[in-house]
Amino acid sequence: MNTRLLTSSAVLFFAALVYAELPPETMPAPSNVPGADYPRLDAEGRGYFQVKAPEAEQVQVNLPQGQYDLKRDSDGIWSVTTPPIEPGFHYYAFSIDGTMVFDPGSQAFFGASRHGSGIDVPEPGVDFYEVKNVPHGNLRSERYYSSVTDSWRRLFVYTPPGYDKSPDTRYPVLYLQHGGGEDETGWANQGKTDLILDNLIAEGKAVPMLVVIANGTLPRPEGIPFGYSREGMVPFANEMLENIVPFIDQNYRTQPDASHRALAGLSMGGGQSFIVGLANTDTFGSIGAFSTGLFGGIRSKDPFDAEEFVPGLMADVERFNEKLDLFYLSCGEQDERIQFTKQVVSDFRSHGLEVEFNSFPGGHEWQVWRKSLHDMAQRLFKP
Amino acid sequence: MNTRLLTSSAVLFFAALVYAELPPETMPAPSNVPGADYPRLDAEGRGYFQVKAPEAEQVQVNLPQGQYDLKRDSDGIWSVTTPPIEPGFHYYAFSIDGTMVFDPGSQAFFGASRHGSGIDVPEPGVDFYEVKNVPHGNLRSERYYSSVTDSWRRLFVYTPPGYDKSPDTRYPVLYLQHGGGEDETGWANQGKTDLILDNLIAEGKAVPMLVVIANGTLPRPEGIPFGYSREGMVPFANEMLENIVPFIDQNYRTQPDASHRALAGLSMGGGQSFIVGLANTDTFGSIGAFSTGLFGGIRSKDPFDAEEFVPGLMADVERFNEKLDLFYLSCGEQDERIQFTKQVVSDFRSHGLEVEFNSFPGGHEWQVWRKSLHDMAQRLFKP
Numbered sequence A, B: 001m002n003t004r005l006l007t008s009s010a011v012l013f014f015a016a017l018v019y020a021e022l023p024p025e026t027m028p029a030p031s032n033v034p035g036a037d038y039p040r041l042d043a044e045g046r047g048y049f050q051v052k053a054p055e056a057e058q059v060q061v062n063l064p065q066g067q068y069d070l071k072r073d074s075d076g077i078w079s080v081t082t083p084p085i086e087p088g089f090h091y092y093a094f095s096i097d098g099t100m101v102f103d104p105g106s107q108a109f110f111g112a113s114r115h116g117s118g119i120d121v122p123e124p125g126v127d128f129y130e131v132k133n134v135p136h137g138n139l140r141s142e143r144y145y146s147s148v149t150d151s152w153r154r155l156f157v158y159t160p161p162g163y164d165k166s167p168d169t170r171y172p173v174l175y176l177q178h179g180g181g182e183d184e185t186g187w188a189n190q191g192k193t194d195l196i197l198d199n200l201i202a203e204g205k206a207v208p209m210l211v212v213i214a215n216g217t218l219p220r221p222e223g224i225p226f227g228y229s230r231e232g233m234v235p236f237a238n239e240m241l242e243n244i245v246p247f248i249d250q251n252y253r254t255q256p257d258a259s260h261r262a263l264a265g266l267s268m269g270g271g272q273s274f275i276v277g278l279a280n281t282d283t284f285g286s287i288g289a290f291s292t293g294l295f296g297g298i299r300s301k302d303p304f305d306a307e308e309f310v311p312g313l314m315a316d317v318e319r320f321n322e323k324l325d326l327f328y329l330s331c332g333e334q335d336e337r338i339q340f341t342k343q344v345v346s347d348f349r350s351h352g353l354e355v356e357f358n359s360f361p362g363g364h365e366w367q368v369w370r371k372s373l374h375d376m377a378q379r380l381f382k383p
Helices: A003-020 A185-190 A193-202 A234-251 A268-278 A317-323 A338-350 A366-379 B003-020 B185-190 B193-202 B234-251 B268-278 B317-323 B338-350 B366-379
Strands: A026-028 A040-042 A046-052 A059-063 A066-069 A077-084 A088-096 A099-101 A108-111 A114-121 A138-146 A151-159 A173-177 A210-214 A261-266 A286-290 A326-332 A356-360 B026-028 B040-042 B046-052 B059-063 B066-069 B077-084 B088-096 B099-101 B108-111 B114-121 B138-146 B151-159 B173-177 B210-214 B261-266 B286-290 B326-332 B356-360
Touching (some): A059 A077, A066 A077, A099 B099, A138 A234, A185 A193, A185 A210, A193 A366, A210 A234, A261 A268, A286 A366, A326 A366, A338 A356, B046 B088, B138 B193, B173 B268, B185 B210, B261 B268, B286 B366, B356 B366
Parallel strands (some): A173 A261, A286 A326, A326 A356, B173 B210, B173 B261, B286 B326, B326 B356
Antiparallel strands (some): A026 A040, A059 A066, A108 A114, A138 A151, A138 B138, B088 B099, B088 B114, B108 B114, B138 B151
């Protein structure tokens, strides 16, 4: 009997077993569908991606930080371990011989105007958007009729814990807008709005509030080439002022005045909040713009001219300071927009306009926006 | 000047334009993401599918009714027009050189344990699940703590129009379960539960009720090989009886007795409703099972033995007839399960057990389940 051969066979056998096992010290990404082993993450945030594509010639995974080639095994399974991925939520896709392919292991998230894959990388020490053992509010899906689109549209309303059991309590309202190519599911799913508010309210760091998350993607008026203009914002302004705010005030126990209403948003939604909010301080007493490209980077015209978007802003800072309870700007520290944002904050302050500003590590991504909401919500509706 | 050449060029030019145009008399499928031109449907329900895959050798679209080969054009766009597709909602995917690929033009729907593509084909003359100009309820996403999984889980609650404005009104509750590989989003998205109830209530055909849509996928007890057994149903029974029903009765204005509680579900959820509902008629006074495989087709053991799943059912039909306000079964007429279901209905009736049965055109698919809900809801909680 050839023991040497036996040993070799055993080694091969166990090598095959080990190969089919999951990489040690890793866990499925929290953004996976239940039961999906891949993608996985290790403690340093390395991504382990895998996809079956027996006939493919080339497979890559496209993350915001770069593209990585996957390698094929003999069964046609392609795999790669990436360098550590930045904490937070990232959209991604596979490219299989040039075709964009979503990962069946990931939940679907709406971004770039389609349902694609996403990976949520935990940030060590950060748990403000985790599900905790605290009272939970709920997120209500509502249908309302839009006179702007002449159709039924959907919005979400976060109601804080105890809303149904406190029928005499009225609440302030934060209107919270998504970015370009996203929809009302952005703040609900990627943004984890309900968990952020549940946790802040449980800690007594934010006042109980309603959060209204609507779809801000609306047709541009005819003949207006660019949405980032006062004229381009007319449909959004009409949707907010004529449809959404009245619907909420009619159907929820709100405190229906400007000092108990805020308008905030990220990226495109930040531009909407800046332009429409500052033009309607009788409706919105607090305004937030996270990572807006309005101040530069997305337009050829520099420097930013506040007068173009908010006539009278610089000439009448006293009025704005008095009208606004909170004027909040934020940006990611690795977002190209931050230089423009800091310049605008500096200009505003040198003109005497009161503005609060904060920045967070990260690019033009959801981890910055989760932290912006977490930060802004603590400053809202305080005496 | 060579007019002939000019003409040829013009023809080529317009041919190219026409080629890039959308097929006439077609519309984007209602299940598409906003702005997606494909997939499309014509009045006869033919499907027009398109996907870009420049390097692919073979592209197919896999629908429940069959696979269809797509053809490549010179730009690497693959297209096909399928024969008419059955009305209703169908999961589908592309196969690109053997890799399963989801269509970025479709919304994502959770089925087969992942977020995949779906196409909703309108049925001529059928509008009971359309958005109409009627009062709308809402769908609330709730987090509750499960002692069965020792984790926070999500469920949806449909509240009928006027729920918030009628603080003294209490409502009956239908608990409605999804099928295998689906989750709580099934009845919310594919099932269009809120629209079906909104429309029925507006017409006065159903009483205003709450509908609770929970995730029925739970770990099987150790050592139990098959979920379709009384032992396999223990986790689901515990989840319903110890967690979900008490949570709903504590947090919603329910009529907390058996005559105002129903348990129904489709496929796997139908088996759950049958086994757990009939074992707990003190909790659920109405039971519905749509397209369950319990009666045959999914098990080797034939014929179906009611005693195996509900001890005493055949021996004590008087008690069940008295306890149950409604015992409802349904199945698709092209579903292989229908022969077994009809046999069981016949057996039950010959034993004197009162059971209502209806069938609808279609296979093991959502159009049958939408119609089953529409039908059953009209029979529920009636004096």
